[in-house]
Amino acid sequence: MKLIYQHMLGFLIIIITTISIIGYAEIDYAKNQAYSQNYQRMENYANSLGQLAINEGENGTAILSDKFLAQLQFVLQGDDMQFRIFNDRNEQIYPKVPNQLKLSKKVFATLSKGQEIRIKNNNVGRSYIGKTKDAYTGVLMPWMNGKKLVGIIWLGSRVKNVERPIIMAKRNLINALIVTLVVGLVLSLIISYYSTAKIKRLSRATKKVEAGDFDVHLEHKNSDEIDQLAGNFNQMVKALKESNEEIEAQEKRRDQFMADVAHEMRTPLTTINGILEGLQYDAIPEESKPQSISLMRHETRRLIRLVNENLDYEKIRSNQITLYKSEFNAADVLHDVQTQLQQNAKKANDEVIVECPENLPIYADRDRFTQIVVNLTQNAIQFTHNGKIQLLGRRIDHGVQIQIKDNGIGMNENQMKYIFERFFKADPSRARLGTGESGLGLAIVSSLVKQHGGKISVESQPNKGSIFTVIIYDKGYSKK
Secondary structure (H helix, E strand, O other): OOHHHHHHHHHHHHHHHHHHHHHHHHHHHHHHHHHHHHHHHHHHHHHHHHHHHHHHOHHHHHHHOHHHHHHHHHHHHOOOEEEEEEEOOOOEEEOOOOOOOOOOHHHHHHHHOOOOEEEOOOOOOOOOOOOOOOOEEEEEEEEEEOOEEEEEEEEEEEHHHHOHHHHHHHHHHHHHHHHHHHHHHHHHHHHHHHHHHHHHHHHHHHHHHHOOOOOOOOOOOOOOHHHHHHHHHHHHHHHHHHHHHHHHHHHHHHHHHHHHHHHHHHHHHHHHHHHHHHHHOOOOOHHHHHHHHHHHHHHHHHHHHHHHHHHHHHHHHOOOOOOOEEEEEHHHHHHHHHHHOHHHHHHOOOEEEEEOOOOOEEEEEHHHHHHHHHHHHHHHHHOOOOOEEEEEEEEEOOEEEEEEEEOOOOOOHHHHHHOOOOOOOOOOHHHHOOOOOOOOHHHHHHHHHHHOOOEEEEEEEOOOEEEEEEEEEOOOOOOO
């Protein structure tokens, strides 16, 4: 069943249930009121007639006269009421019948005590006065002269007359139900259409997203839960779009990385294969063989480095390495890295400067910390020419801050966003120029810093340089 029909059915069920409950209560109230008023009316008649009968003659004997009974019948026939009169000996004296009728002993005993009896329907349940062709409702009222029973009167009115207002109320209820159903059907159709229209918009938008369209946007006013759902849908689509763009960017970087790796591996392998063929066929002069062997060793180291970087990154990323942390002087490491990379810096006409206290205690894995500083410094050298690279170190609250600062080519915001991800190259052209950048150095640094429970961040502007900041916390204060 479609949602619009479910809503309409729900509205109609609520309307019918509500009207039924209210109608039942109203009819029950009208019925009780009708019978109560009828009882009160007949009791008033009976009391008035009883007083009249008692006062007509001495000791109430006037009630037995035909004259009085004729007068009584004349008074009551205008209200379509019937009556029977019994004397103090439980004999029906009006109307006269061939067979003597009497009330049951139990009923007569009750009436003799001055208690009246109300009869709702003499043809249903206990009759008291016997069955009749038309159902009657009425009262059995004793006439008492002091404590002496003078007579008993049964006053009855046809049930159909008493229930006439109830029948009218039922008809009115049915008419109201029909009108309400028609109005409710129209209103429920309008409300359901309004609600389901929003859901249909969501459904159509969902199908577009399923088809790969992430530019879907639903206008909404935040007026109800469906509008809130539309707002959440917009946020979800935005997140999916960003995620999809990031995945596409990752795929492009992966493809570029594979191409770069294939290129880097093919170049040294081609060189090594050519030299080996030259040696095999004595195509290389004897004086050139040492140089050729040195070239093969250089190209072999390039291959080993490329493979080791990939293996190292995978181990770090999957937490397969064990850190052997200890406290040592980070200043010594910074000066060692300065010395180690001084020659590479000179090739780019760069100057490497260390600025830190002589004693800079740090709690870390010394070898991995050295790897972090080396990779960051090499990265700075690759992207800086005729510039200055500063290795800065200082103590902060519960940790050490290391900064690698250069005044090289810098990066834009998009490059900074992905700089620590695997395969990303801020300047892919440098790989083709032979700098050896594989796109793994900064990814390894980021993973190692996280393994230490530290933090790494970058600040950069194009053509103004970059600042990489690493924070390694003291023992017991890591952010893992």
